[in-house]
Amino acid sequence: MIVWLNGAFGAGKTTAAYELLDLIPGSTLYDPELLGAGLRVMLPKERLGQVDDFQDLPAWRRLVADTAAALLTEIPGPLIAPMTLLRQEYRDEIFGALASRRVPVRHVLLHVEETILRRRIGTRAEREGGSSPDWCLGHLPAYQAALPWITADAHTVDTSRLTPRRTAERVAEAIREGAGALDIVQAPEPTAETLAAGVLLFDERDRVLLVDPTYKPGWEFPGGIVEPGEAPARAGMREVAEELGIELAEVPRLLVVDWEAPCPPAFGGLRLLFDGGCLESARAAELLLQGDELREWVFVTEAEAARLLPPVRYRRLRWALRARERGTTLNLEAGAPVGI
Template identity: 55%
Template structure:
């Protein structure tokens, strides 16, 4: 189990977490700043300047869950983590990676009045003010105005025992092998495509998921539409648009990615969508240009190719989102 203590710089996270470790038998303090310090020594200067925010480095976001999981293999736990996370996509990436390892995350935010934060010399208050809009939905806020580190720790321990701060992220363990995944594209009356916002990864996605053992890809697309959107599609209504070979990169697995045309949902479709809160936080219909800002590059190329195939009424084979034989 992970106890992640978030908040603006200067709220006393580390001091409160040191007290919290004393209140939780078997627990261990893990400061991700140590991972950042190691990266600053290892990475070349042109990749990471000394003053850069280490949270923006992909290697840091990959290593923090790895180190956390390794530490919890050595101690009973929980692992108490004092770390500011103000970008929701960073939260999704790190917490999703922890969840994929079967580690429950309990998310707390030490919240103080801005006058108090100014007195403590807290940095990046504008960033925290903006982040607070999503933090109040995701985490359990702990008021630290006038509280000592010990009192803050005691309050966190109470909330922890009540299970009030657990992040509801359902993410099955991922093995090392390649996979086959099926996605379905759904459109509104203006031919905008539906994208969803997962809670366990930093980018938006198409509705879909990994094909289970013994399951036909078309059946997987139908199942995922039902599980993720509450929509029940007829398998015969789907048309395959693209088959994309996605190479594995970093911690991600590769494999075949099949994209189906699920047709138009029509006016008022949004009222019929039912998203599982532990997997998806939102949806929207977007144009191709709008999708460019929401999808990672490879997935955007796949979408563009699928929309092209839909327009021409053809099936396209891709590799890394690019038609085979083209650069």
């Protein structure tokens, strides 16, 4: 298990984490910032110059989950990770990767009132040096902007008037009571090429339905991996029923077959998109999201989808929409049509 202590920069997460080690038997401090420091040494300056923060490196986000899983083969755990995480898509990627490795996460927010936080940051900078107070304070707007999703996701402990020890006691008590648990459902990471089936559902205005997964960044189509021995179209129907609570009356028509090239560490494979037809307003109102997988759904135009979908998924959608308009099926390789 990982106890992830989130919060503003300078909020005292690391201090509380050290106190927490005394209160949770077998616990070990796990500092993902050390992984960032290692990447700063190993990566070329040109690559580092392309990002503002080591959290923007896909390698860092993957290493956080890989290293945690590796550590838990050596020690009983839990791991205590004091790390500010303000971008929800990074939360999805990291926590989803941990879930695929069967590492449960307890997400705890250590919140401090802004006036008290500013005073703490200034006092700490005067006492021990370290992070510039201006650097910590400069990230406060991002923290405030992230609070809505963090508070919805994490168990919050207001530490404004708590000592580090009392903060740790509150966290330990919350963990014992099961607070902050994230029931993310994620299949183990593939070990070979996979076959996946997605289903496009439309409203009366011909907008397409997208869903926001809790376990990976970016929006997606309803669907998932085809199980061994399962017909792909039936797999898409099953996923729609499981994810949205909607039973499709007819087997959907195939729109595109897209070969996704291997891109280590991903294995790629075949990605199919089917036409699930129109989901009328009355039925759309009955959508029941599977909360441990999806947090939101929305109908979007093609232009709006371009802003929400990762490029590889948008290219697949764009050609699926063309196939739907033409009443045909298109064969794609890496998102581009072949044989036409």
